[in-house]
Amino acid sequence: MPGLRALSPARRRLVVVVISALTVAVLAVTGLALWGSATGSVTPVAQDQPGPVLLIPGYGGSTGALDVLAAELRVAGRDATVLQLAGDGTGDLNVQAEILAAAATAAIERTGAASVDVVGYSAGGVVARLWVRDHEGAGLARRVVTLGSPHHGTTVAELAIALAPDECPPACRQLVPGS
Known part of the structure; x- marks a missing residue:
């Protein structure tokens, strides 16, 4: 200076x-x-008390692999539910997050657990993120695991919008990068 x-x-x-x-x-x-x-103002849930597991399918709503996982979790003594989402997984992701919110509340009430564990596959992971962010999921979740989730969008959705915009349902539009 x-x-x-x-x-x-x-x-x-x-x-x-x-x-x-x-x-x-x-x-x-x-x-x-x-x-x-x-x-934030979220009180962490007890980590030593596993509650029910909610499994969220990806875009298109196929539950085959998640049904197998749910069955294995039940054999291991966990309460496990595979969610059915709006538009078979192609509906509005925010509506799907509302479905997850209702399912989490119902699972906690049904089991008396303090929290839920959530596993989201593909777009189901985006739904889980929206639930945590917009639907008070952070106060109900013990664990959130996302598997192969396009949190930053996917070029496949971008391509679908470009080539066949009328065939791209709400979730497709919401999965375009930058959306």
Whole structure:
């Protein structure tokens, strides 16, 4: 800083101390703001008490593989349900998140558990993310696992919009990158 050379050594130290203090204050405020937004007001659920498992199929709603997984989970002693989603998994993703919200509440009421574990396959993982973000799922979920989920969209949906826009249902439109 060429302007500092004109100052006496004592004033240069004062300027450096003030700039350092301001930098520390800005970093502290930023850190607190980020920490507050990361933790939010959600009370974490007990991690040592597994509740029911909700399995969310992907785009198109095929449940074959998830039915097998649900059966294995039941053999292991877990309560497991495969959800049926709006439009066989091609309906509005926000409506599907509402279906998940209702299913989570019903599973908790039915079992008396404090939380649910959610597994979303493909677009089902996007539904799980929407549920956590928009439908108070963060306060009900012990674990959320997404498998092969297009959280940033998929070029297949983008291609479908370009080639056959009338054949691209709501979930397809919502899975376009940047949507």
